[in-house]
Amino acid sequence: MADALPSLRETLDAHGLLAKKSFGQHFLLDLNVTRKIVRYAGPFEGRAVIEVGPGPGGLTRAILESDAGKVVLVEKDPRFIPLLSELDDGSGRLTIVEGDALNVREAQLVEGPAHLVSNLPYNVGTPLLIKWLTGPWTPCALTLMFQKEVAERIVAAPGDDAYGRLAVITQAVAEARIVMHLPAAAFTPPPKVASAVVHVVPLADRPSPERLKKLERVTAAAFGQRRKMLRSSLKQLGGGDLCEAAGIEPDARAEVIDIAGFLRLADALK
CATH class of the missing domain: 3.40.50.150 (Vaccinia Virus protein VP39)
Incomplete structure (x- = not known):
């Protein structure tokens, strides 16, 4: 054609x-x-x-x-x-x-x-x-x-x-x-x-819309201040307590957290 x-x-x-x-x-x-x-x-x-x-x-x-x-x-x-x-x-x-x-x-x-x-x-x-x-x-x-x-x-x-x-x-x-x-x-x-x-x-097994909204909130905060430790960048969302609930080291920075870690942070967000 x-x-x-x-x-x-x-x-x-x-x-x-x-x-x-x-x-x-x-x-x-x-x-x-x-x-x-x-x-x-x-x-x-x-x-x-x-x-x-x-x-x-x-x-x-x-x-x-x-x-x-x-x-x-x-x-x-x-x-x-x-x-x-x-x-x-x-x-x-x-x-x-x-x-x-x-x-x-x-x-x-x-x-x-x-x-x-x-x-x-x-x-x-x-x-x-x-x-x-x-x-x-x-x-x-x-x-x-x-x-x-x-x-x-x-x-x-x-x-x-x-x-x-x-x-x-x-x-x-x-x-x-x-x-x-x-x-x-x-x-x-x-x-x-x-x-x-x-x-x-x-993926066939995708996060629910509610879980995705939480993930977007967490990533916006974490990468908005990517050079800061998560305990600081996520302060408005729970900071160190949120990290501990998700099994994430509070002194870590966003750039080293894998996808599963961010999903756990989203799940721990209230």
Whole structure:
């Protein structure tokens, strides 16, 4: 299908479209790269795929070539809706939703298990990941492009410089790994930083919403003052008493506490 379409650069030129800095847009136009990302994301085996921020549709073309079932595009920038509509073959497989992904209710867009595959706009990548991992709708897997620094924060282990709230929240509910690195030159326009693709698979046994809310409170306090001992950084939540109830050394710092330790702190929070 993609080979029968004009190139992405030709399509952008024909529509007179350029990336908007305010939307954090950086286009991935190389179909060899987008096909590789989709291979990491799949196989889909007929399940639905949601893509956020498709822009000119480079990743979309690769998804449509795959074994995905229904493909739903969520695009905030109205300039790209006509361009994306050109990818619709009339089969009913493609649905285009104009809107902000932060406000979209995914359960209303797809039935049954679905994958998320996106080159996320840089300015909303982290809040979208948290929404999908802790909200009421859970995808069966997520394959997402982030700035390299954000990707490293997602997969960081205790003791790593990048280890913090994002790693704890993500790894409490899912398994995450970096599957691909991309230089800035791969994008149009090239961003100032390199990027990485993270593959995330939600755990079957996930903390309850109430437990997650407590975990977010604990990690916000602990990493808000990460250089302090937990007895000090968690003072408003119980300090040393909270640590002792969770079996955590009160003189430890947040950066060395593993996921299980933070979950015990959340469980001990009253």
